Amino acid sequence: xxxxxxxxxxxxxxxxxxxxxxxxxxxxxxxxxxxxxxxxxxxxxxxxxxxxxxxxxxxxxxxxxxxxxxxxxxxxxxxxxxxxxxxxxxxxxxxxxxxxxxxxxxxxxxxxxxxxxxxxxxxxxxxxxxxxxxxxxxxxxxxxxxxxxxxxxxxxxxxxxxxxxxxxxxxxxxxxxxxxxxxxxxxxxxxxxxxxxxxxxxxxxxxxxxxxxxxxxxxxxxxxxxxxxxxxxxxxxxxxxxxxxxxxxxxxxxxxxxxxxxxxxxxxxxxxxxxxxxxxxxxxxxxxxxxxxxxxxxxxxxxxxxxxxxxxxxxxxxxxxxxxxxxxxxxx
Numbered sequence: 160x161x162x163x164x165x166x167x168x169x170x171x172x173x174x175x176x177x178x179x180x181x182x183x184x185x186x187x188x189x190x191x192x193x194x195x196x197x198x199x200x201x202x203x204x205x206x207x208x209x210x211x212x213x214x215x216x217x218x219x220x221x222x223x224x225x226x227x228x229x230x231x232x233x234x235x236x237x238x239x240x241x242x243x244x245x246x247x248x249x250x251x252x253x254x255x256x257x258x259x260x261x262x263x264x265x266x267x268x269x270x271x272x273x274x275x276x277x278x279x280x281x282x283x284x285x286x287x288x289x290x291x292x293x294x295x296x297x298x299x300x301x302x303x304x305x306x307x308x309x310x311x312x313x314x315x316x317x318x319x320x321x322x323x324x325x326x327x328x329x330x331x332x333x334x335x336x337x338x339x340x341x342x343x344x345x346x347x348x349x350x351x352x353x354x355x356x357x358x359x360x361x362x363x364x365x366x367x368x369x370x371x372x373x374x375x376x377x378x379x380x381x382x383x384x385x386x387x388x389x390x391x392x393x394x395x396x397x398x399x400x401x402x403x404x405x406x407x408x409x410x411x412x413x414x415x416x417x418x419x420x421x422x423x424x425x426x427x428x429x430x431x432x433x434x435x436x437x438x439x440x441x442x443x444x445x446x447x448x449x450x451x452x453x454x455x456x457x458x459x460x461x462x463x464x465x466x467x468x469x470x471x472x473x474x475x476x477x478x479x480x481x482x483x484x485x486x487x488x489x490x491x
Contacts, residue, residue: 295319347390357444
């Protein structure tokens with residue numbers, strides 16, 4: 160069986176669990192395998208098959224109703240359903256069009272975003288694979304869409320050449336919805352993390368890293384019995400303070416905490432938003448008081464607004480330096 164840590168998306172949480180020598184139970188491992196963004200569907204299924212000798216669990220929803228008597232049964236049906244959706248994409252004929260898009264390694268924006276249209280699914284797949292040219296760290300998605308109803312589609316996501324990552328479909332039958340959306344999503348899992356209140360972090364979902372924010376609370380902080388018993392994946396939240404470009408501060412809740420990573424901080428901080436994040440961090444960590452936070456926040460906004468006055472377009476730089484208004488670094 161593969162090392163369970165390979166299925167942890169966050170590099171910082173992965174390293175923290177490694178240092179703790181954390182031992183996963185079968186439910187934790189099954190959930191980690193499902194949500195992994197770096198492992199193919201086939202590799203996930205191989206790991207799930209290796210887990211058949213491990214403990215089985217019932218899966219309940221937030222109302223404590225049993226939606227699956229057996230996690231292992233749910234996993235088997237999950238595999239079968241994904242394979243059926245893929246088969247339907249290529250074998251079912253009708254009034255459909257086929258499109259693809261490409262995601263380069265390290266990029267966040269998809270290219271050729273379902274622009275080219277094909278009548279044949281194999282032609283569409285061949286065109287996508289020709290464009291990625293065997294690069295295993297690129298991704299591509301194929302989409303089949305009903306010409307008369309854009310809400311009816313099948314989406315297949317691939318990692319590199321012909322390596323299925325996941326499948327999606329709309330609309331889903333009642334049973335397909337139960338299998339794909341009422342299994343792993345009904346789980347609330349506790350994992351230890353290295354993060355603390357006041358850390359400057361981001362949510363990395365594999366494609367689009369969120370804007371950096373200052374951590375206020377994790378759902379795992381003093382988690383209640385309610386979350387342990389009735390929580391779902393939607394409750395695996397993290398709450399923090401986000402700074403807008405205009406200097407406004409908003410508290411937001413985002414998901415999922417297992418995608419949390421530290422924001423890499425430069426030694427020198429120049430952008431007003433970064434300075435505001437830093438002083439909020441210091442306040443939440445208890446290093447400074449509210450008076451310090453508000454005073455520095457006001458100073459940062461005043462400095463930002465004064466920098467918008469285009470003096471260097473009106474006067475010679477030497478005169479501005481001599482007058483003491485031209486500065487290369489932020490003066491606290």
